[in-house]
Amino acid sequence: xxxxxxxxxxxxxxxxxxxxxxxxxxxxxxxxxxxxxxxxxxxxxxxxxxxxxxxxxxxxxxxxxxxxxxxxxxxxxxxxxxxxxxxxxxxxxxxxxxxxxxxxxxxxxxxxxxxxxxxxxxxxxxxxxxxxxxxxxxxxxxxxxxxxxxxxxxxxxxxxxxxxxxxxxx
Amino acid sequence: xxxxxxxxxxxxxxxxxxxxxxxxxxxxxxxxxxxxxxxxxxxxxxxxxxxxxxxxxxxxxxxxxxxxxxxxxxxxxxxxxxxxxxxxxxxxxxxxxxxxxxxxxxxxxxxxxxxxxxxxxxxxxxxxxxxxxxxxxxxxxxxxxxxxxxxxxxxxxxxxxxxxxx
Numbered sequence: 001x002x003x004x005x006x007x008x009x010x011x012x013x014x015x016x017x018x019x020x021x022x023x024x025x026x027x028x029x030x031x032x033x034x035x036x037x038x039x040x041x042x043x044x045x046x047x048x049x050x051x052x053x054x055x056x057x058x059x060x061x062x063x064x065x066x067x068x069x070x071x072x073x074x075x076x077x078x079x080x081x082x083x084x085x086x087x088x089x090x091x092x093x094x095x096x097x098x099x100x101x102x103x104x105x106x107x108x109x110x111x112x113x114x115x116x117x118x119x120x121x122x123x124x125x126x127x128x129x130x131x132x133x134x135x136x137x138x139x140x141x142x143x144x145x146x147x148x149x150x151x152x153x154x155x156x157x158x159x160x161x162x163x164x165x166x167x168x169x170x
Numbered sequence: 171x172x173x174x175x176x177x178x179x180x181x182x183x184x185x186x187x188x189x190x191x192x193x194x195x196x197x198x199x200x201x202x203x204x205x206x207x208x209x210x211x212x213x214x215x216x217x218x219x220x221x222x223x224x225x226x227x228x229x230x231x232x233x234x235x236x237x238x239x240x241x242x243x244x245x246x247x248x249x250x251x252x253x254x255x256x257x258x259x260x261x262x263x264x265x266x267x268x269x270x271x272x273x274x275x276x277x278x279x280x281x282x283x284x285x286x287x288x289x290x291x292x293x294x295x296x297x298x299x300x301x302x303x304x305x306x307x308x309x310x311x312x313x314x315x316x317x318x319x320x321x322x323x324x325x326x327x328x329x330x331x332x333x334x335x336x
Contacts (some may be wrong), residue, residue, distance in 0.1 A: 030245050075200050075316045114322065115314050140310020144285050144331055147245045152284060157310045157327065 003095055005102050008052035008064065013040035015054075015061040025085035028124055030146055048072065053102055055086070055095045062090040065099035067106060067116075078114040078164065080107055096130050104134060108162060117159040119145065128156065135160045173265055175272045178222035178234060183210035185231035186224070186255075194258045197318055198294050201255075218242070219281070223272055225256075225265045232260045235269040237276060239283070248334065249285040250277060266300050274304060278332055287329040289315065298326065306330045 008016065017035040019025060026033060043049060048071065055063040063086035070076040082103060086095045107113045120127050122141060136158040144152035178186070187205040189195060196203070216222050218241035225233040233256040240246035252273055256265050277283045290297045292311065306328040315325035 030243055032244055073200055074202055075318070078314070078317065078322070117312070139312055140308075140327060142287070142309050142327065143329060144248070145246070146243075147248065152248065157312070159313060161313050 003055040003057055003062065003090075003098055005053055005055055005098060008044060008054050010041055010044045012054060012061065013037040013044060016040045016044075016052075016064060019061050019064055019085060019087055022085070022087040024088045024091065027148060028121060028127060029083060029085050031085075051103070051106060053099055055090075055099050057090065062087050063095040063099055065096075065103050067103050067111075069111065069113075080111065080113050080116055082116055082118045092126065096127070097133075100130065100134055104160070112164045113162070114164045115159055115161050117157065119155040119157050121146075121148065122154045122156050128158075131158050131160075137161075173225050173227050173232070173263075173268055175223055175225055175268055178214045178216070178224045180211050180214045182224055182231050182234075183207050183214050186210045186214070186234055189231070189234070189257045190255055192258050193319075194261075195255050198291065198297060199253065199255055200316055221273065221276055223269055225260075225269055227260070232257045233265045233269060235266075235273050237273050237286075239281060248283055249287060250281065250283050251287050253288065262296060266297075267303075270300065270304050274330075282334050283332065284334045285329055285331055287327065289325040289327050291315075291318070292324045292326055298328075301328050301330075304330065 014037045017037040017040050020031040020035040021033060050066040050068040052064060052066045054061050065082065065084035068081040070079050084096060084099055107116050118131065119142065120131065139157045139159050142155045142157060145155035146153060184207050187207045187210045190199065190201045190205050213236065214222055219239045221237040223235045224231045235252060235254040237250050237252050239250040254266060254269060277286050288301065289312065290301060308326045308328050310327040312325045312327055314322035316323060
């Protein structure tokens with residue numbers, strides 16, 4: 001199956017809200033049920049909005065991935081956080097791989113970042129495997145990190161550290 | 171010398187900017203040189219349940235601690251992060267302890283939080299020792315967490331868990 005990637009725009013708010021009502025997306029992220037399209041519209045229209053990429057199957061949004069930079073914190077401007085979600089019906093079909101590859105190309109080659117970080121629920125084995133394949137390493141485990149379906153669940157924190165482009169000044 | 175803890179107000183912005191415009195304080199935080207008084211004023215405004223405490227000796231503000239609940243993320247509303255800074259001349263005199271006692275009382279007994287978290291540079295032994303004394307445990311080592319005087323430094327993520335009132 002082929003998926004097309006594109007940048008999210010304000011008019012995708014409804015579609016994004018729908019993606020994030022998917023139970024497995026809810027379970028894997030920090031979103032809440034009954035996602036508000038208004039909230040997504042607000043997120044997408046902020047000047048410091050994250051780079052949000054969408055994976056589309058025909059006209060339908062089936063997944064999204066965001067690169068959240070730290071431009072407001074100069075001493076962490078070399079760092080960005082990644083968050084992503086793929087709806088149940090399109091999981092394990094390479095959507096996540098495609099989205100993550102695109103985000104890391106942005107991070108490495110266009111933002112010139114040193115560190116990309118993320119947190120992932122400790123029992124989300126497919127996501128952990130994906131991140132590991134892309135060079136993310138386990139840095140630790142946050143206990144009782146977030147509420148998920150009535151329970152405080154742990155998260156691993158993972159990061160991928162690269163040397164950013166430099167000049168050689170003699 | 172006696173130190174009192176009180177809630178910060180916007181008039182403290184100038185003193186806080188001055189405390190943080192010091193290389194030894196800066197090396198423990200994410201602040202940059204030439205701090206803006208206006209951004210400290212914003213921090214002192216304390217919206218969304220944020221608490222900024224200051225330690226004072228006489229009239230002088232000598233340290234601060236911010237407690238930041240995750241007010242915009244309902245699924246993390248049981249957690250808050252904290253950050254602090256102590257004037258260079260007042261380090262290792264119990265000021266940090268006094269601020270932490272006050273902040274953790276709010277976290278435990280008035281906000282009912284399950285988790286208080288922070289990051290501390292891995293070479294900040296005084297900070298790490300203080301946090302451990304208050305029950306914080308190291309959960310992760312974040313590589314190249316921030317830039318400090320021209321080099322990337324690692325940070326520990328630490329957290330303190332409590333059983334919430336039920």
